[in-house]
Amino acid sequence: MITSLTNGKVKAWRKLHKRKGRKEQQMFLVEGSHLVEEAWKSGQEIVEIIMEESVPLPAWSNDLPVERVSKQVFEHISQTTTPQGIAAVIMMQPHRSVTGNQLVMLDAIQDPGNLGTIIRTADAAGMDAVILGKGTVDLYNDKVIRSTQGSLFHIPVFEADLTEEISSLKGRGYEIWATALEDARYYQEMKTPDKIGLVLGNEGAGVQQELLKQADKRVKIPIYGKAESLNVSIAAGILMYRLKE
Template sequence: MITSLQNEKVKEWVKLQKRKGRRESGKFLIEGFHLVEEAYHSNWEIAEIIVEEGLDYSGWHHQFFTITVSRKVLQHITRTETPQGIAAVIKMKEPKEIEGHSVLLIDSIQDPGNLGTIIRTADAAGFDMVMLGDGTVDLYNDKVIRATQGSLFHLPVLQADLLKKIPKLQSGGYTVAASALTDAVSFKEMPANEKTALIIGNEGAGVRNELIDAADQSIKIPIYGQAESLNVSVAAGILMYYING
């Protein structure tokens, strides 16, 4: 059992708290029974399972290399005050090709909670794929992972240069629609198409102008009250459900 925070294995896990460490290793850390179960049932590769001393667990977990640690170590590596007693190191996997009939493109979303909620909503709305553009918070940030509630493991998420992907989507038969506040039509006026790609943008600045220019059309959600705008995750949910409705 590992009890020391200076243990080399613990230092290796701590590196997964940073984007650089995750990218260099090709792995990321998740915590809690729900997320570990979702990773397993979605056939993501589990490198190792970490369990707290005294945890009573059974089932499929025993198929994997398992390390027992003290509560102090688990709190240290997960940055969670009250961890559930189980964590896992997961190997990243990233799709190479565009797939499905509905694709969400995310431009520079910076809040981890927003990104995780949007991915969870894309999963619920039946979207087939998500693309993360430059300037977007890291997919494997612990707050993003928790906010997805496991949806991270259900649909392919691709890191991409959106300006390069838009022409490929268009040549593949997708109508590309950008969410915008000006020079845009109501989303209800968007013509139906079998294949649609939706671009949503940064919390404050919105979708970059060059992406709006590259899109086939700009759409907006009408504001009927006095609110200046909608939260980006709420707006994304309305548009995705309309597209797949």
Template sequence: MLTSVKNEKVKSWRKLKKKKERDMEGKFLIEGYHLIEEAIKSDWKIEEIIYQTGSDIETDWKQCTLHEVTDNVMMAITETKNPQGVLAVVHKKEINSAKISRALLIDRVQDPGNVGTMIRTADAAGFDAVILGDGTVDLYNDKVIRATQGSLFHMDIYQANLKDSIDQLQQQGVTVWSTGLSNAAYYHDLAIPDKVAIIVGNEGDGVSPEIMEQADQNVKIPIYGKAESLNVSIAAAVLMYATVKKA
């Protein structure tokens, strides 16, 4: 049992709260029974599982390295106010999406709840990939991970330069839609492309002009009430579900 927050192993876990350390180590932390089970079911490599004294251990966790820790150590590692008492160290995956017919591109969205919710919705809508552009919150931020509710482990999600990604998608025959008001058509007035990528942008500024210019079509969502705009994750959900090709 690990009892001290000064233990070197505990220190290494705490460092993973920082993006710089996650990038250097190629690892990240997840919290809670559901996320650990989703990671195991999705064949992500779990390096070790950390559990608080008295917490239940699932049978399939015994294939992993287990570390029991005291309450004070768990509180030093966890990022949640009411932790479930279980965490895991997971290795990042190298993602290379060669074939994409549905993708969500996220430009400089900084709220982790929004990004995690969009990833979860993209998974639910059957999208192939989510591409996080420069300036977007880190995928492995603890709040992003929690908001994905495990969808992080179900689909291809990666950080990339959006200009390069748009070029590559267009070369593959993917039609790129950008959200925005300039020269935009209402999404419901357009034919749904066989392959489509949707770009959504920063909560305050929207999609950057240079990214928007690369799109094949700018689209907008009608506002019937007095609200000035929709939350970016809601707008993304409307457009992703609107472009789903029913079997």
């Protein structure tokens, strides 16, 4: 059992708290019994399970490498306020080519909770992939992972240059919708095409002009009350479910 905070493995796990460390190791941490089990159920490549000394080993983890650690060590690597005593180191998945007819593209979404909620909703709404553009918060940020509630493991999510991705998709017959306030139609008035890429923008600035120019159509959601706008994850949910009608 590991009891020292200066142990080499502990130092390596701590490095996974940072984007730089995750990229260098091509691994990330997930924490909590639900997320770790979801990773296992979804066939993720689990490098090792990290278990606090007093926490019982889940039955499904029998064939996986398990590293036992002291309570102090687990709290040292934990990123939650009330650790459950179980975490896992998981290999990042290689990028896959885009397949499916309904794609969500995110332009510089910066709030981890928003990104995680959008991924979770995209999973629930049956979207085929989520594509993260430049400036979007790191997919493997612990707050993003927790907000996905395991949906990170159910739906393809990857980073790409949205300018290039949109150009490629249009060449393959996708219609591109981008959210906007100006020169946009209400979503209720629009007919969903067979193949679509839905672009949602930054919380403050919206979709950047370069991407708006590439879009085939601009779409907006009516505001019936006095709010100036909708949270981007709420807007994403409304539009994704609209695509299923």
